[in-house]
Amino acid sequence: MSIAVFMLYFFEAVTLITAVALIFIRNVFYGALLMVTCLVAIAGLYVLMFAEFIAVTQILVYAGGILVVIIFGVMLTSKISGKPLVVEHTRVVGGVLCGAGFFGLLMYAFTFQKFELGIFNDGLSDQAVQRTGVQIMREYALPFEVAGILLLIALVGSAVIASGSKSKQP
Amino acid sequence: MIPVYQILFLSALLFSAGMVVVIIKRNAIMILLGIELMLNASNLNLIAFNQLYPEKMAGQMFVLFVIVVAVCEAAVGLAIILRVYQHYQTSVPDEVTELMD
Numbered sequence: 002m003s004i005a006v007f008m009l010y011f012f013e014a015v016t017l018i019t020a021v022a023l024i025f026i027r028n029v030f031y032g033a034l035l036m037v038t039c040l041v042a043i044a045g046l047y048v049l050m051f052a053e054f055i056a057v058t059q060i061l062v063y064a065g066g067i068l069v070v071i072i073f074g075v076m077l078t079s080k081i082s083g084k085p086l087v088v089e090h091t092r093v094v095g096g097v098l099c100g101a102g103f104f105g106l107l108m109y110a111f112t113f114q115k116f117e118l119g120i121f122n123d124g125l126s127d128q129a130v131q132r133t134g135v136q137i138m139r140e141y142a143l144p145f146e147v148a149g150i151l152l153l154i155a156l157v158g159s160a161v162i163a164s165g166s167k168s169k170q171p
Numbered sequence: 172m173i174p175v176y177q178i179l180f181l182s183a184l185l186f187s188a189g190m191v192v193v194i195i196k197r198n199a200i201m202i203l204l205g206i207e208l209m210l211n212a213s214n215l216n217l218i219a220f221n222q223l224y225p226e227k228m229a230g231q232m233f234v235l236f237v238i239v240v241a242v243c244e245a246a247v248g249l250a251i252i253l254r255v256y257q258h259y260q261t262s263v264p265d266e267v268t269e270l271m272d
Contacts, residue, residue, distance in 0.1 A: 005255050009173060013181055020188040020208060029200050038205050045209055046181075050173065052218050055234050062238050067207065067245045074249045077254040088198035091265070095196030104187035111179055119172040121220050132228060141232050150241045155243035159250035167256075 009049050015042040029075050033068060042063045050120050054133045141159045178219040185212035199252045199262045210241050222237060 019039040026032045040063045047056035079086040137145050185208055192205030214234045221230025256262050 009177075013177070014176070017184060020185050023204065023208065024188055024191050024195070029198055032201055032204055036207065036222070037210070040211065043215065046178075046215065047218055050178075050218050052221065052231055052234075055214075055218060055231055058235065058238060062242060063211075067242060070245055070249055071200060071203060074252055077253060078200070078262045086198070088196050088201050090195045091197050093195050096191050099194055100187040100191035103190060104183055107183040107186075108180075111176070111183075116175045116179070118175045118220070118222055120175060120219060121172040133231065135234060136228050137235075140227075143235055144232070147254065148236050152239055152243055155247055159246040162247070163250040163253050 005049065005086075008045070010014070012042045012045040012049065015039070017044065027087050027090075029079075029088055030072070032088075033072050033075055037064050037068050051129070054130050175219050175222075177217060180256070181213040182215040182219075185209075197263050197265060199248075199255070199264050202264070203248050203252075207241065210237060214238065218219065 016039055019035045019042065023032055023035050023039070024033060044056040044059040044064070047059060049054070075086060081137060189212065191207045191210030192208065193202050196202055196205065197238065204246040214237055217233045218238070219230075221228065223230075252262055255267055259267055
């Protein structure tokens with residue numbers, strides 16, 4: 002077994018274990034830490050699938066940005082009394098049935114498909130970052146600008162929402 | 172060569188786990204975490220099927236834009252959760268049942 006195959010199985014196992022453990026965990030802070038582990042393992046999978054730029058973006062934006070914001074949220078919404086924020090479960094039977102049913106449906110649908118496709122090094126991924134930049138500026142220029150405007154609007158809006166009741170003053 | 176079945180199985184299980192988390196947790200932040208898990212499952216599929224047309228990089232571009240939208244969703248969601256917590260002193264969505272002050 003080569004080292005690449007071993008790393009593939011390792012990252013897949015880490016992803017699966019953390020994702021399933023997120024169902025059983027009750028402490029929200031530990032849940033956020035599990036999510037960080039899961040996202041970093043997915044970034045490792047991206048590297049193995051020849052998408053290096055996406056992997057770096059995943060680590061920077063997800064593991065570095067979104068999860069920090071979520072941990073801020075956990076700390077801001079827990080009581081001052083010092084006890085950790087423990088979440089209760091509800092609708093356990095329905096939720097597990099829904100998830101298992103959806104998973105079974107997907108697996109059933111996959112059995113009808115013939116995917117001859119495999120992920121291999123086609124030689125194109127050697128200049129992946131360069132090609133990503135060229136493609137963004139050439140074919141995907143309009144979605145890129147729209148995404149920038151959406152990000153600006155969403156961040157200004159969230160700052161206004163979170164800034165409190167001072168906006169009631171004219 | 173990575174068989175694409177393996178990635179499909181992984182992302183199907185990730186999506187199902189995210190769906191279960193969204194349904195059974197009684198906390199808005201855990202629900203946000205479940206949504207992030209489902210977005211990551213779809214990203215994994217998009218990267219896997221990027222290999223269909225590797226010279227156009229459509230899958231990787233889709234993943235970049237999905238990440239941007241996920242950032243917007245997390246920021247606005249956390250802002251709303253903070254305001255709701257300041258007003259109702261709870262972050263359990265089931266207990267927020269009234270609209271008035």
